Amino acid sequence: MVTETSVLLVDVGNTLIKYALLSNVHEEPKASDSLENLFSFVDVQKNITHLYIASVRNQDMVDEISTMCAARNITFVEKQTEKEAFGIKNSYANVQKMGVDRWLAMICAAEKTKKAFFVMDVGTAITVDFVVNGQHLGGWIVPGFNVMRDALVASTKKVFANDEIPTSFGVGTDTEECVATGCHAAVYGVYLSAVDYISSKQTEFDIILGGGDKKVFAFLESAVNIRPAHLVVQGLARYARKELGDFLA
Numbered sequence: 114m115v116t117e118t119s120v121l122l123v124d125v126g127n128t129l130i131k132y133a134l135l136s137n138v139h140e141e142p143k144a145s146d147s148l149e150n151l152f153s154f155v156d157v158q159k160n161i162t163h164l165y166i167a168s169v170r171n172q173d174m175v176d177e178i179s180t181m182c183a184a185r186n187i188t189f190v191e192k193q194t195e196k197e198a199f200g201i202k203n204s205y206a207n208v209q210k211m212g213v214d215r216w217l218a219m220i221c222a223a224e225k226t227k228k229a230f231f232v233m234d235v236g237t238a239i240t241v242d243f244v245v246n247g248q249h250l251g252g253w254i255v256p257g258f259n260v261m262r263d264a265l266v267a268s269t270k271k272v273f274a275n276d277e278i279p280t281s282f283g284v285g286t287d288t289e290e291c292v293a294t295g296c297h298a299a300v301y302g303v304y305l306s307a308v309d310y311i312s313s314k315q316t317e318f319d320i321i322l323g324g325g326d327k328k329v330f331a332f333l334e335s336a337v338n339i340r341p342a343h344l345v346v347q348g349l350a351r352y353a354r355k356e357l358g359d360f361l362a
C-alpha cells in the first residue's frame with residue numbers, strides 16, 4: 114500500500130544528501146554525506162514503496178541509488194527540470210542545463226506565495242531564481258560561503274580561515290574574522306541585489322529561503338518577511354502528491 118509514510122523524497126546536493134518522508138516534509142530533512150546512511154534509514158523503515166529523487170551530482174550516484182532501490186523492490190522516480198509545471202514557465206531555452214534543485218525550489222516557492230517571488234537556496238552554491246506572474250525571469254549561480262572562503266584561502270599566501278559561519282552582520286579584527294565576515298557580507302550582498310532586481314520588476318513580492326546555510330540570514334528574520342522552506346524535498350513532495358495522488362491511502 115502507498116501511503117505518505119512509504120514515499121521517500123531525496124535531494125542529492127553537491128555537499129549533502131537530504132531526505133524526508135512525504136509525511137514529514139515540513140520538518141527538517143535528515144542530512145548525510147553517504148548513501149549508506151540513506152539506505153540504512155530505508156531498511157529501518159521497511160515499508161518504503163517509492164523513492165523520489167532530485168540530483169545535481171553525476172549519473173553514477175543516481176544509478177547506484179536506482180540499483181539499490183531495484184534490489185528492494187522500491188519504485189525509483191528521478192525528477193528532471195521541465196519547461197513548464199505547476200503554473201511556472203522556465204526561461205531556459207535548454208531546460209536540461211538547469212539544476213533540478215533550482216526548478217524544484219521554484220515549484221516549492223510557488224506553493225508558498227501567490228505573489229511575485231525570488232527563491233534563494235544557500236548551499237554549496239547560492240542560487241537565486243526570480244518568478245513574476247508564473248514566468249521565470251532568470252537567476253544567478255554564486256559560489257556559496259564555504260566555496261568562496263576556500264577559494265580565497267587557496268588563492269592567497271597569508272590569508273587563513275576558521276570553520277565559523279557568522280549569523281550576524283559585522284566586521285572582523287583579525288584575519289580569520291575578516292574572511293568570515295567578508296564572505297558573509299558577500300552572501301548578504303547577493304540577497305540585497307536580489308531585492309533590488311525584483312523591486313525593479315514588481316513592487317509586491319515574497320522571498321523564499323532555503324539551503325543548509327540559510328542561517329547566514331538569521332539576523333534578518335525579524336526585519337523582513339522571509340519564508341524559510343525545505344525547498345527541494347518540498348518541491349519533490351508536490352510532484353509525488355500529483356503523480357501518486359490517486360494511489361495514496
Ligand SMILES: Nc1ncnc2c1ncn2[C@@H]1O[C@H](COP(=O)(O)OP(=O)(O)O)[C@@H](O)[C@H]1O
Pocket residue numbers: 125126127128129130131144146235236237238257259278323324325326
Ligand atoms: N553535516 C554537515 N556536513 C557538511 N555540511 C553541513 C553539515 N551540516 C550543515 N552543513 C552546512 O550545509 C551546507 C550545505 O548545504 P546544502 O543546502 O545541503 O548544500 P547542497 O545542496 O549543495 O549539498 C554546507 O555548506 C555546510 O555549511
Ligand SMILES: CC(C)(COP(=O)(O)O)[C@@H](O)C(=O)NCCC(=O)O
Pocket residue numbers: 126127128169210211212213214215234236237238239240254
Ligand atoms: C547551481 C548548482 C550547482 C547548485 O547546486 P547545490 O549548491 O545545491 O549543490 C546546481 O543547480 C547545478 O549544478 N546547476 C546546473 C547549472 C544550472 O543550473 O544552470
Ligand SMILES: [K+]
Pocket residue numbers: 234235236237238239240324
Ligand atoms: K544550492
